Structures are given as C-alpha cells and as structure tokens.
Amino acid sequence: MAGRVLAGKLGIVTGASRGIGSAIAENLASKGCNVVINYTSKSSTSLAKDLSKKLQAKYGVQAFGVQADLGTPTGPSALIAATKDHFLSSPPSPDAKFQIDILINNAGVARNDKLPDIKIEDFDATYHVNVLGPLLLIQAAIPYLPTDRSGRIVNLSSISSDCGFLGQSIYGGSKAAIEAMTRVWARELSERATVNAINPGPVEGPMYAANSDEFKAGIKGWIEHAPLMRARAGIDAEDVVVEAKTSGGRPAYAREVAGIAGMLCTPDAAWCTGQVVCANGGLLMH
Template identity: 65%
Template sequence: MARPLEGKLAIVTGGSRGIGAAIAENLAKKGANVVLNYTSASSSPLASQLAERLQTDHSIRALPVQADIGTSSGASTLVEATKSAFSKDDGKLQIDILINNAGIAKNAFLKDVQIADFDETYRVNVLGPLLITQAVEQYLPTDRSGRIVNLSSVSSSTGFVSQSVYGGSKAAIEAMTRTWARELADRATVNAVNPGPVEGPMYKTNSPEFLAGIKGWIMHTPLMKARPGVDSDEVVADAEESGGRNAYTPEIAGIVGMLCSEDAGWCTGQVVCANGGMLMMH
C-alpha cells in the first residue's frame, strides 16, 4: 500500500488523545514519523502507549514529548527534543508537518467571563500555536512542501452563546492562518480546519444549556444524521436527544491528513470544512 508521507516528520500538539491522537495515527499510517506533544503529566502514559502502538503498527518512529507550548521555554523544549531524536548525521533537521491541535474551551456567558479564563484560553489556543510555529519555522522545507494545519472550530463563525472567549480564540487562529500562508509561502502551505461537535470527553463537558442551544444546528447538518446499522446503537440513541451524531475523530484526522498531502500543494490560507456541513459559507 502506498505511503505518501514516507519518511516525513510531523509534530502534533495535543497529540496524546482525542483529535490529536487520531491525526497522529492518520499521518503515521501514511508513513510519517510523529512527535506527540502533550502538556500534563497525567497524559504521559497515554502518549507513551500511543507512541509504542504507532511504531509497532506502522513501522515509523514516534516520540512523546511533554512541553507546555504556551510558553517560550515549552516551544523550545519541544523543538530541542525533536532535534535530538530526528536530526540527520550532518546535524540538520527538517520538520515537514506541524499540526497545531492543542486547545482548551472554557464556556461562560458574557457576564461571567473571568480574566483568568480568558488569559489561559488565549495562552493555549493562540499564543501556543504562535510560539511553536515561530520555533519550527527555520526547520521547514525550502521548496513549499511543508504543511501547517491549525485546528480552528465552527465556533469562530457561529456566535454560539457562552463562547465569547473560545470562539474569539479560534477566530484569531484563522486570522493567523491567513497571515502565515503569505509569510511562509516559500516554505509551507498553511491551512485551518473547523470541526463542529466531535466525540470525546471535551465535548461532554458542555452544559445542558449550551447543548440545547446548538441542537438546531446539529439537526440541519447534513452528515450528522445518525445511521442505524452503520453507527452504534448508543450513537443512534444519543442522536435522538441531541439532534444528530458527533464527528468521529478519524473523520477530522482524514481532512487534516488530506491537507498534508502533496496533492494539497495548491491550497493555502484556507479554512477547510471539517464539520459535516454544519457551517456553509457563501
């Protein structure tokens, strides 16, 4: 089976679980070596187990690295660990793919927004991608074959209640995507994807009020209709209450992986649908 990313090197932030782990799997399956970045010590076992499995299943090299990329020292730690593990015999390093996936969400109505939550969200969701992209820039290819994909969200465009901070942080990611697409045009394409609801623990933390507020969106999203006999009985039953099924993490990863391919070389500065049609812009 063809492995279109054979021998390339990818960094995936927030790569120990959820969408990040699915993206790492997608890239590894296509032959890429992967660096799995994670922040908290509690994620260390997950990252190590995932790295071992990817190496065994896909015959690639996988390196878990704990680093808080929302700090300048964290970004440096991640790149230095990557250099130590993947530099060639002549000491040179090329980072072909960067996936800015790590993110947090802290919903609150306008009157309840706390400065500390704002600062933390923007530090992780906006400053983190900025710092790691700065740190990686000098190691990108020089022939436009590099790929940077930023994880945004439909929340940047939908105005969901209680998401002043989260939605704003994702709008910032999309703005930076367009700027980087111009500034890094000789090195890499830079695109974003914008998932809607995705399976996993992060989405389950949303309040009943928030879930009720987006039910209408979900009901009118073409690909979120649950399919008996295809989706699990649990997913189908939940969809009756929520209006439809959440995306599966491999579905998001597949779109990210597509943007990392050679065939995506004429696409840059774009926010690409990864939400089943929840958001259709004219």
C-alpha cells in the same frame, strides 16, 4: 507500502495524546510519517507512550512523546528543541539534516462562560494555549521548515469562530484569531509551507461532552440541519443512534476530522493554502 505518501517525513502534532490529536497522529503515521506526540501534563505520559508504541508497531514509523506546555512562553521552543535532539541523536551523523515537514496545531482549551461571568484568568489561559502557543511554535520551527513549499501546517479552528454560540466569547474569539493568523502565515511562509485551518463542530470525546445542557440545546438546531450528522442504524453504534434522538444528530468521530487534516498534509494538497477547510459534516457551510 501503498499509500505511504508521507514516508520519511517528520510531523509534530500538539495535544496528541488523546482525542482529535491522537487520531491525527495515527492518520499521519498510516501515511508513513514519523510523528512527535506532544502532550501537556504528566498524567498523559502513559497515553503518549502507548500511542507511540502502537504507531511504531502498526505502521513502522518513528514515534515518540514530548511533554511541553504550549500555554507557557518556553513550552513551544522546548518542544522543537526536544524534537531536534531526538532526531539528530539517532543515528548521529556529521551531515545529518533536521527538517520539520508537518506541524499540526491541535492543542487547545475551551472555557465557556456567559458575558457577566467571564474571568480574566480564563481569557489569559485560553489565548495563551489557543493563540500564543501556535504562534510561538511556528516561530521556533521556522529555521527547520522545508524551503521548497513542501511543508504543511494545519491549525485547528472551530465552527465556534463563526456561529456565535452562547458562552463562547473567549473560545470563539481565540479560534477566530487562529484563522486570521492562518491567512497571514500562508503569505509569510509561502516558500516554505502551505498553511491551512480546519473547523470541526461537535466531535466525540470529553471536551464536547463537558458542555452544559443549555449549550447543547442551543446547538441542537444546527446539528439537525447538518447533512452528515444524521446517525444511521446499522452503521453507527447503537448508543450513538439513541443519543442522536436527543441531541439532533451524532458528533464527528475523531478519525473523520483527522482524515481532513491528513489530506491537507499530502502532496496533493500543494495548491491549497490560507484556507479554513470544512471538517464539520456540513454543519457550517460557506
């Protein structure tokens, strides 16, 4: 089938039951990649199952969900172990080889508060999920990465690492940390995989919608000057166009961010590593 440049490969997407993670899982599947859909809580089990069925039926790939909390010390290794068990058990073969071709570190949390109100538990929870989780997941996956540089690792950062938005001491700091680790991993894993990050800005969905009115007012000027965030009547949905009149522009559609992550996973991206790639419609320009 045309466009199946990832046919036969195996990708793991963390936090993939909804939002950007779900869209990335579908993007990879559309390219022929078998996909592991990681999720944290039991409440997301049905979402992961439904997504798995959809991807299998629509794209003819293997897809299955694995519940694992990447904010715990054992969650990342449990995710890799469950993935290995699944793909080596069907069909069983004495010479079966298990390889992880693609890793998308998408799972993340955002706990915003201004400086006087920051709580230690919010710092700990954010850094365990956003920073330690990806680190432990890469550690657990290293034995199974390709040895010919064909592997792809994409970390989800955010424009918050650069822009100094109000209330994002913890979240922005965690995303700056993942960008720093991206560059280190690009060197350390250079014979195994490329390692890049993408930095979305506002993206449709509950995480962005949950931000305070003060936060949204503070980011409005940035949105107004982002060239691709202007809502367009007749192209964007009517409610998106109406909302943009207040917010300054539209957020990204999850599929748009997923497209950039998927692009970095293709063979064509083999000469790109250690980079933070724009996935924000020009809101942040370097």
